[in-house]
Amino acid sequence: MIEIQSLKFRYPGTEFRLKIPEFNLARFEKVAVIGPSGSGKTTLLNLIAGILTPLDGSVAVGDIEINGLSDAERRDFRIRNIGFVFQDFELLDYLDVMDNILHPYRITSALKLDREVRARAVALAENMGIGNKLKRRPDELSHGEKQRAAICRALLPNPGLILSDEATGNLDPSNKTKILDLLFQTVEDHQASLLAVTHDHELLNRFDRVVDFQDFQDENIS
Ligand code: ADP
Ligand code: MG
Numbered sequence: 001m002i003e004i005q006s007l008k009f010r011y012p013g014t015e016f017r018l019k020i021p022e023f024n025l026a027r028f029e030k031v032a033v034i035g036p037s038g039s040g041k042t043t044l045l046n047l048i049a050g051i052l053t054p055l056d057g058s059v060a061v062g063d064i065e066i067n068g069l070s071d072a073e074r075r076d077f078r079i080r081n082i083g084f085v086f087q088d089f090e091l092l093d094y095l096d097v098m099d100n101i102l103h104p105y106r107i108t109s110a111l112k113l114d115r116e117v118r119a120r121a122v123a124l125a126e127n128m129g130i131g132n133k134l135k136r137r138p139d140e141l142s143h144g145e146k147q148r149a150a151i152c153r154a155l156l157p158n159p160g161l162i163l164s165d166e167a168t169g170n171l172d173p174s175n176k177t178k179i180l181d182l183l184f185q186t187v188e189d190h191q192a193s194l195l196a197v198t199h200d201h202e203l204l205n206r207f208d209r210v211v212d213f214q215d216f217q218d219e220n221i222s
Contacts, residue, residue: 001027001193006057030194035213041197045163049082050074079108083154087165089146091138098134101152124152144171155186164196
């Protein structure tokens, strides 16, 4: 599902360097990414989603070489194939929760917004415990509710790949388990793959595999 070869990246004018010789995620695999703050976990997800482009090396998702796409193609590819739960949610404050969840359908002709999609959006929000918050704006939500709205938005298009950046951070234990259950259920129902950055070490045994960013850092030093 993901194939990374000889990836090199840096932000212009900074010291930070990310170097990943090889990383693969098999179809249907559920992999957790751990590692210290500032080690490049979010950067890696952005590179996989085509939000950032590598300096060198290749990133392929499915059969598509992301670096080979134009900006517009990368955006369309991302909206159709990748569900991204951002660390800072990136909810739009001027839209209510329902419209935030439906937003991917409004910005690409590749997704068709119809009654079935709206019904699934409501069902998903109810399942996530925010069914009664659909008319609220993001600034009227708690941190955990924002997180759940961001997850609904990522899951609604049934993406083949879900990238989750600390989606279970700052949630109480029962919500944490619930959200992970829902993420895993969606991944299995839709035969998707999951790459999830997490700090919740008690949840790690639920993943197929754990990748430690410390290993890439050691790679960078040598
Ligand atoms: P993590 O998610 O593991 O905490 P990040 O990928 O967010 O780490 O960041 C890795 C490094 O890159 C950090 O040193 C961070 O300060 C830096 N960084 C992140 N985003 C940017 C940016 N847009 N411009 C410049 N530097 C950045
Ligand atoms: Mg991060």
